[in-house]
Amino acid sequence: MELHGSQGFKPGKRIVVDPVTRIEGHMRVEVNVDSNNVIRNAVSSGTMWRGIEIILNGRDPRDAWAFTERICGVCTGTHALTSVRAVENALSIAIPENANSIRNIMQLCLQVHDHLVHFYHLHALDWVDVMSALKADPKATSALAQSISSWPLSSPGYFKDLQIRLTKFVESGQLGPFKSGYWGHAAYKLPPEANLMAVAHYLEALDFQKDIVKIHAIYGGKNPHPNWLVGGVSCAINVDGTGAVGAINMERLNLVSSVIDRCIEFTEKVYLPDIVTIGSFYKNWLYGGGLSGKNVMAYGDIPENANDYSAKNLKLPRGVIINGNLNEVLPLDHADPEQIQEFVSHSWYKYDDESKGRHPWDGITEPNYLLGPNAKGTKTDIKELDEGGKYSWIKAPRWRGNAVEVGPLARYIVGCAQNKPEFKEPTEKLLKTLGLPATALFSTLGRTAARALECEWAANQMRYFQDKLVARIKAGDSSTANIDKWEPESWPKEARGYGFTEAPRGALAHWIKIKEMKIDNYQCVVPTTWNGSPRDPKGNIGAFEAALMDTPMAAPEQPLEILRTIHSFDPCLACSTHVMSPDGQEMAAVRVR
Amino acid sequence: MGAATETFYGVIRRQGITRRNFHKFCSLTATSLGLGPLAASRIANALETKPRIPVIWMHGLECTCCSESFIRSAHPLMKDIVLSMISLDYDDTIMAAAGHQAEAILEETRAKYKGQYVLAVEGNPPLNEGGMFCIHAGKPFVEKLKMMAEDAMAVIAWGSCAAWGCVQAARPNPTQATPIDKVITNKPIIKVPGCPPIAEVMTGVVTFITTFGKPPELDRQGRPKMFYSQRIHDKCYRRAHFDAGQFVEEWDDEAARKGYCLYKMGCKGPTTYNACSSVRWNGGVSFPIQSGHGCIGCSEDGFWDKGSFYDRLTNIKQFGIEKNADQIGMVAAGAVGAGIGVHAAVTALKRYAGKRDDANRRH
Amino acid sequence: MMDAGSRPAESELASAAIALDAAGEQAAARPTIYVYEAPVRTCHWVNALSILVLMVSGYLIGTPPPMVAASGNFVIGYIRFAHFAAAQVLAVFFLVRILWALFGNHHSRQIFYIPVHRKQFWKDVLHEIRWYAFLEREPKIYVDHNPLAQTAIFTGFTLLVPFMIVTGFALFSEGAGIDSWQHELFGWVFALWPNSHDVHTWHRLGMWALTIFLMVHIYAAVREDIMSPQSIISSMISGVRQCRDNRRRGAAPICSKPRRVLLLGIGNILWADEGFGVRAVEEFHHRYAVPAEVTILDGGTQGLQLVNYLQESHRLIVFDAIDYGLEPGELKLVRDEEVPRFTGVRKMSLHHTGFQEVISACCLLGHCPKHLVLIGCQPLALDDWGGPLTPAVRNQIGPAVELARFILVEWGVQVTPRITPLRKSEWLLANGIDHLHYEMRART
Known part of the structure; x- marks a missing residue:
């Protein structure tokens, strides 16, 4: 991995963005730009930490999913799913097929919801100039909309009414969340009509997203934070027996089914066409590739059949690509101490020998909040970080010493490299439509597009697993939970295991050690830990930092380009948690698959 | 609307x-x-x-599920709230501006709308490490929070994080995450707890303020009576099964498939104050009990530390024991019972021996 | 108040010969004293039953029984109803019990305090513990609860029941709603424990604590009923404490040489209730015959001249009118170190000597009775020159006598009821100043 020679780039202007908004959690970015306003140095800092793993110690493993689910309310459910898998792995509990289908549906539902909301409500304002929409011609907007999709909300009158409402809103002088946006920034490339259409879709998506999660409400009771269960799922199925109204019955299944149909429709008729539109106007803005063209990693997820987590049974791709070698997808092993290691040389933690990484099993997490010697400001009023020292609450995980990127783009790159048609064909089709070469994928735009493609894939997979569930019920199997090992007395004295998922943002895994029926140790390594990682002892930078490099800024005081690229990762800082032990004696065995 | x-x-x-x-x-x-x-x-x-009432929405240590829940509101819709009912001038999660531009909005609001804006807080401030477990614009979040609270008209504590502390404050609370009413002591605070609170409850509280021009009536814990004065148990549609003694005994048993009461599966409905069993979730589609899992009590203070979600009787942590009341009680009563048994036996023996001596002496 | 202690009529003495019980004793001839008033007994049994219902129903509410297959039941509903109904009953009758303690005799107040500052109390507690540890041959005899029982009931019942009532009503108010009177009165409990699940937990622990108390209480009551001379269980039904001699039979003597016992009545028969002590000892002599080692003495107003008698005695029972601060006519028994506290006198002249001085003088001389018992009666009137005992005090003569008998039995002294009345020459007070002729004739 090459060193970025511009680290600690002293000349040039230092730009600080804190808080980074439209993310989950708290994050700070600092960059140095040269005389042409091109970013030559990037520093990404995780600015929050909660310590949930230590809170889990001593508790009942069957409760762990509820705690870990609260690691993040945006990717709600993915940590819970990872957790129940970890416990089931440790205790050798097999879940029924229906539970596997339902869990897949819930995870896929999260993917659809999270990607959709991310694009429109967290990312879109980096591509779309809301104020420019006020100047659009509603008729032309309608023509544009109808040319790219058969989505019915596309009449001139519709866009006109929206424009009127928006105008009144802006004229009130109270711009709310649009206040002080970078409107008129030179980096915005969409014409007013595209902006108006995008704003319309922003609002439609805002309305629609609340309906997507009704699937969680039906199977899991509520969203955010639906309920899960070690051994299966807690929603019993009773389609036409006595008391079916008290369980998952025909009406419930129909509701799920209709939501799935609407998801497929919305992604195909609104989200994807918008991506194409944006892609077509931004096709020359191919910055932000970072590590994606070099090192990517995916764990795989969505098991076809229950209880089999091997690569061949997982519908999302699994593997590692290093140095951009697409011909070789490397296998990964979470137990191998040489593969995954965490470094803290530039993180606010302490090891005895910080030149070495530690495999999570041998992990130590002892907080050490210190600023480097060249930092400006004080410990409680940071003006500028010193990236030569410690600068983030996120540790630096590395795979065989390499920094990697995880997320939808990583999954799609691995999937394409593995020649899986369900990933390769849509990708190639999109590239063709935009007239872009394959290398265009390794960019902020590519990352954004991959997210949309994955959203469409996920929506259709929901249909697949819902149909599978119904078919199985039809064949006579309504079981949803395996209670053989529900009672702690049936567990061995000591056990350990791990669980993994592909969260919307990337590869996620939990490790658990159980002793005397209680959690003895619990570790999470989360997508944003990989992506948001700071430097390691060799000076390798993390995915966020790499993606920012060499990006030109049209107006450095208005950091739109920084936001656009950072947002393409869909950062989730609450997720990038680590163990803290106040006395430094807890062994934080973070084990990453 | x-x-x-x-x-x-x-x-x-x-x-x-x-x-x-x-x-x-x-x-x-x-x-x-x-x-x-x-x-x-x-x-x-x-x-x-x-003007629409300005709202400043700040985030401390949290997971953002309160923001996510808020946007799920079916009535009123989020877009109508933001475009027509309030002026959401600052919210990290959805605002266009970042960095300096975002911070400037805080200063501007304080100056221009002094005493007129509502401060909504999601999450809470950690106090350890000088507050730097949650850094906001290079400074401890707690500082920003107190500063914005100074000139607010009223404060809303969204969710169990802001109201009680929630998961990061669960034992042993390594960051010293603190509920906001311990940090903001001179303003009225409306607590809207839940992990997260129901969307329509959140928007219901906000629109109450915009419609009636005053905060809703609060109970002694600072929660709006209109949504938090009754327990899940009081309005649960499975209550008849509770009273009839019809319970789910195991996951996916016959009783589960008939939707019987989840009391024995650890449901905390009887001690949880919230609107879940009446307003329900996600546009009234369902709520935890309806989908087969007991209530975990997520709107109550310290609900993470009351023992397993699947136990009916919760844990005692005092005196260094982690057992529930029945375990302690039965062991103690058993010990006393055993002691009584031994004592009675010895008493009988002694008495018998005494009587025999009696008889001997009399002869 | 039951007048169990007036001078036995001839017929009663005769009938005493008839009733022999299982212990081979004459039932009517046993020392008896009225201790538990009717309201106390009523409350005891009503509360006991209520608590039993509460415990069983409470346990089932927290741990419901296995489901009954048929629907249309109201199983938990009925269990809860039983719980709430019994709770209301307990609340009312516990309140009644507290109120009665304000109006009833001093026995009715006993369970509401522990006299922590009294050393003698703790000595007696220790003695009782040793009795249970099989380290003491004989328990001490108490008219009401023994000190260990008093401690146990205070902590395990008197403190615990209000805790259960308060937490219980707070829990009930959750269902009754925040506008209910239960919430008005008891909602403050949730200021202590905002998460009401904690209140449930403490309420449940309280149930276990009560269970343990009940187990020990019932065991001890049954055991002492069998093992000790005093009646226990029947006392809580009839209100009367009886004392049996049976355990003295065959028991090894405490020491080879019987020690001297002095039964003394002091006071001035000229000053109305002041004469109580003398009248009591007089009556004792009428009723009971005692062995040679017991001296029955009318000490009158002899003051320091009694020192000699005290010096010779190992044990002392003294009757006297005492200002305890109780209701007139209330009897109270005080032992050992406590006795001097009550036998001081408000000095009105240098000639006044309290019995306290008598005891002190003995101690100074080095020979003080080892065991002191004071049976005192609260006087109504002391300043009626020449007047008789007031009725309330007069009615306590009998009980006082029986009380003395209790003590003598505890000390292993054989006390025999007189079947043949004393001849006039044998009366304690002669020359027409005996009670009958001096006072009673005047009444008629």
Whole structure:
């Protein structure tokens, strides 16, 4: 991995963005730009930490999913799913097929919801100039909309009414969340009509997203934070027996089914066409590739059949690509101490020998909040970080010493490299439509597009697993939970295991050690830990930092380009948690698959 | 709702009242109130331009599920809230601006709307490590929080994080995450707990304020009575099964498939105050119990530390024991019972021996 | 108040010969004293039953029984109803019990305090513990609860029941709603424990604590009923404490040489209730015959001249009118170190000597009775020159006598009821100043 020679780039202007908004959690970015306003140095800092793993110690493993689910309310459910898998792995509990289908549906539902909301409500304002929409011609907007999709909300009158409402809103002088946006920034490339259409879709998506999660409400009771269960799922199925109204019955299944149909429709008729539109106007803005063209990693997820987590049974791709070698997808092993290691040389933690990484099993997490010697400001009023020292609450995980990127783009790159048609064909089709070469994928735009493609894939997979569930019920199997090992007395004295998922943002895994029926140790390594990682002892930078490099800024005081690229990762800082032990004696065995 | 909650002027114009008549109305009002001729135009201006109430939404240590829940509101819709009912001038999660531009909005709001804005807080401040477990613009979040609370009209504590502490404050609370009412002590705080709270409850509280111009009535714990004065148990649709003694005993048993009461599966409905069993979730589609899992009590103080979610009886942590009341009680009663048994046996033996001596002595 | 202690009529003495019980004793001839008033007994049994219902129903509410297959039941509903109904009953009758303690005799107040500052109390507690540890041959005899029982009931019942009532009503108010009177009165509990699940937990623990108390209480009551001379269980039904001699039979003597016992009545028969002590000892002599080692003495107003008698005695029982601060006519028994506290006198002249001085003098001389018992009666009137005992005090003569008998039995002294009345020459007070002729004739 090459060193970025511009680290600690002293000349040039230092730009600080804190808080980074439209993310989950708290994050700070600092960059140095040269005389042409091109970013030559990037520093990404995780600015929050909660310590949930230590809170889990001593508790009942069957409760762990509820705690870990609260690691993040945006990717709600993915940590819970990872957790129940970890416990089931440790205790050798097999879940029924229906539970596997339902869990897949819930995870896929999260993917659809999270990607959709991310694009429109967290990312879109980096591509779309809301104020420019006020100047659009509603008729032309309608023509544009109808040319790219058969989505019915596309009449001139519709866009006109929206424009009127928006105008009144802006004229009130109270711009709310649009206040002080970078409107008129030179980096915005969409014409007013595209902006108006995008704003319309922003609002439609805002309305629609609340309906997507009704699937969680039906199977899991509520969203955010639906309920899960070690051994299966807690929603019993009773389609036409006595008391079916008290369980998952025909009406419930129909509701799920209709939501799935609407998801497929919305992604195909609104989200994807918008991506194409944006892609077509931004096709020359191919910055932000970072590590994606070099090192990517995916764990795989969505098991076809229950209880089999091997690569061949997982519908999302699994593997590692290093140095951009697409011909070789490397296998990964979470137990191998040489593969995954965490470094803290530039993180606010302490090891005895910080030149070495530690495999999570041998992990130590002892907080050490210190600023480097060249930092400006004080410990409680940071003006500028010193990236030569410690600068983030996120540790630096590395795979065989390499920094990697995880997320939808990583999954799609691995999937394409593995020649899986369900990933390769849509990708190639999109590239063709935009007239872009394959290398265009390794960019902020590519990352954004991959997210949309994955959203469409996920929506259709929901249909697949819902149909599978119904078919199985039809064949006579309504079981949803395996209670053989529900009672702690049936567990061995000591056990350990791990669980993994592909969260919307990337590869996620939990490790658990159980002793005397209680959690003895619990570790999470989360997508944003990989992506948001700071430097390691060799000076390798993390995915966020790499993606920012060499990006030109049209107006450095208005950091739109920084936001656009950072947002393409869909950062989730609450997720990038680590163990803290106040006395430094807890062994934080973070084990990453 | 939507456009109808725009200005009074907008409303009446849409109802076909001419601008001329509108000004007549303002003059008449000014006269009848004895305010003098200039007041008429001032009244007109106010009715035309009454601003939407500014809301500053800050995030401490949290997971963002409160923001996510808020946008799930089916009625009113999020877009109508943001476009027509309030002025959400600052919210990390959805605002366009970042960095300096975002921070400037905080300063501007404090100056321009001093004493008139609502501060909504999601998450809470950690106090350890100088507060730097949650850094906001290079400084501890707790500092920013206190600063914005100073000039707020009222404070809303969203969710169990802001109201009680929630998961990061669960034992042993390594960051010293602190509920906001321990940090903001001089402002009225409306607690809307839940992990997260129901969307329509959240928007219900906000629209109550915008409609009635005052905070809703609160109970002794600072929660709006309108949503938090009854327990899940009081309105649960499975209550009849509880009273009849019909319980789920194991996951996916016959009783589960008939939707019987989840009391024995650890449901905390009887001690949880929230609107889940009546308003329900996600547009009234379902709620945890309806989908087969017991309530975990997520709107109650310290619910993470009351023992397993699947136990009916919760844990005692005092005296260093982690057992539930029955375990302690049965062990203690058993020990006492055993002691009584031994004591009785010894007593009987001694008495028998005494009687025998009696008899011997008498002869 | 039951007048169990007036001078036995001839017929009663005769009938005493008839009733022999299982212990081979004459039932009517046993020392008896009225201790538990009717309201106390009523409350005891009503509360006991209520608590039993509460415990069983409470346990089932927290741990419901296995489901009954048929629907249309109201199983938990009925269990809860039983719980709430019994709770209301307990609340009312516990309140009644507290109120009665304000109006009843001093026995009715006993369970509401522990006299922590009294050393003698703790000595007696220790003695009782040793009795249970099989380290003491004989328990001490108490008219009401023994000190260990008093401690146990205070902590395990008197403190615990209000805790359960308060937490219980707070829990009930959750269902009754925040506008209910239960919430008005008891909602403050949730200021202590905002998460009401904690209140449930403490309420449940309280149930276990009560269970343990009940187990020990019932065991001890049954055991002492069998093992000790005093009646226990029947006392809480009839209100009367009886004392059996049976355990003395065959028991090894405490020491080879019987120690001297002095039964003394002091006071001035000229001053109305002041004469109580003398009248009591007089009556004792009428009723009971005692062995040679017991001296029955009318000490009158002899003051320091009694020192000699005290010096010779190992044990002392003294009757006297005492200002305890109780209701007139209330009897109270005080032992050992406590006795001097009550036998001081408000000095009105240098000639006044309290019995306290007598005891002190003995101690100074080095020979003080080892065991002191004071049976005192609260006087109504002391300043009626020449007047008789007031009725309330007069009615306590009998009980006082029986009380003395209790003590003598505890000390292993054989006390025999007189079947043949004393001849006039044998009366304690002669020359027409005996009670009958001096006072009673005047009444008629």
